[in-house]
Amino acid sequence: xxxxxxxxxxxxxxxxxxxxxxxxxxxxxxxxxxxxxxxxxxxxxxxxxxxxxxxxxxxxxxxxxxxxxxxxxxxxxxxxx
Numbered sequence: 001x002x003x004x005x006x007x008x009x010x011x012x013x014x015x016x017x018x019x020x021x022x023x024x025x026x027x028x029x030x031x032x033x034x035x036x037x038x039x040x041x042x043x044x045x046x047x048x049x050x051x052x053x054x055x056x057x058x059x060x061x062x063x064x065x066x067x068x069x070x071x072x073x074x075x076x077x078x079x080x081x
Contacts, residue, residue: 007035007044017050027053 008016014024024045028034033049036042 013045
């Protein structure tokens with residue numbers, strides 16, 4: 001799957017990431033780092049670059065415990081009036 005330099009061609013990058021070629025092309029359009037020796041050579045991708053791209057695209061998860069606590073405090077403060 002990996003060539004000797006640690007790169008994947010697009011077909012194998014899709015397999016590695018378990019995504020379709022269309023999804024991988026969208027990722028490339030959105031900033032996934034790719035490597036080429038020339039404008040006519042194969043596009044190559046490192047698995048580490050896919051991982052870094054996916055991490056950069058993650059949205060922060062809300063702290064549900066903090067939201068619930070703040071809501072409960074607001075309700076208690078409103079009920080004490």
